[in-house]
Amino acid sequence: MRILLAEDQAMVRGALAALLSLDGEFEVTQACDGDQALSLLKTQAFDLLLTDIEMPSLTGLELAQWCQQQDSTIKVIILTTFGRAGYIKRAIEYGAGGFLLKDAPSESLIQGIKQVMAGKRVIDPELAIMAVGENDPLSDKERKALRLASEGKTTSEIASLLFIAEGTVRNYLSEATSKLHGSNRIDAARIAKQKGWL
Numbered sequence: 311m312r313i314l315l316a317e318d319q320a321m322v323r324g325a326l327a328a329l330l331s332l333d334g335e336f337e338v339t340q341a342c343d344g345d346q347a348l349s350l351l352k353t354q355a356f357d358l359l360l361t362d363i364e365m366p367s368l369t370g371l372e373l374a375q376w377c378q379q380q381d382s383t384i385k386v387i388i389l390t391t392f393g394r395a396g397y398i399k400r401a402i403e404y405g406a407g408g409f410l411l412k413d414a415p416s417e418s419l420i421q422g423i424k425q426v427m428a429g430k431r432v433i434d435p436e437l438a439i440m441a442v443g444e445n446d447p448l449s450d451k452e453r454k455a456l457r458l459a460s461e462g463k464t465t466s467e468i469a470s471l472l473f474i475a476e477g478t479v480r481n482y483l484s485e486a487t488s489k490l491h492g493s494n495r496i497d498a499a500r501i502a503k504q505k506g507w508l
C-alpha cells in the first residue's frame with residue numbers, strides 16, 4: 311500500500327514514517343508541507359494520504375478537498391493535535407475517511423488505516439462528540455483570504471496570491487469579520503482559528 315505522509319514537523323514525520331515502515335505493508339513517501347504533498351499527488355499514485363491539518367501553504371483539509379475535486383480513489387486520513395469541531399466537519403465534508411489524534415496509540419493508527427482502506431470511516435470517539443458544534447459561516451474564499459491575512463499578508467499580497475482584485479479581498483475580509491463578529495480581521499482570524507474554521 312502506497313502512503314503519502316504530509317507533515318511539516320520533521321521529527322513527527324520521521325517517527326510516523328518509521329512506525330508505518332515497521333508494519334511491512336506500507337510504502338511511505340514523505341512530504342514536508344502542503345505544497346510538496348500536492349506536487350506528489352499530481353505526479354504519483356498513492357492509495358492513502360495521511361496528512362497533518364495545520365501546515366504551511368496548503369492545509370491537510372485543502373489537500374483532502376483537492377483529492378475530492380479530482381474524483382480521486384485515494385483515501386484520506388487527517389492526523390491532528392487539534393480536536394476542533396470545524397476541522398472535523400470539513401474533513402468529513404471533503405471525503406476524509408479518518409480523523410485521528412496524533413497522541414493516539416500506534417496500534418490505533420495502523421488499525422485506522424486498515425479500516426479506512428476497507429471503506430470504513432474512522433473518527434476518534436472524543437472528536438466525533440465535538441463534531442456536533444457550530445456551523446462554519448465562512449465561504450472558502452473568505453477563509454483563504456482570512457488565513458492569509460492572519461499570516462501577516464497585506465491586501466495587495468492576498469489579491470496577488472488568490473488572483474483577485476484588492477477590492478474583492480477587502481470585501482471577503484469584511485464579510486468574514488462581520489460573520490464572526492470580530493472587531494477587525496485579526497480578531498476574526500483568532501475566532502475562526504479557535505473554532506477550527508481557518
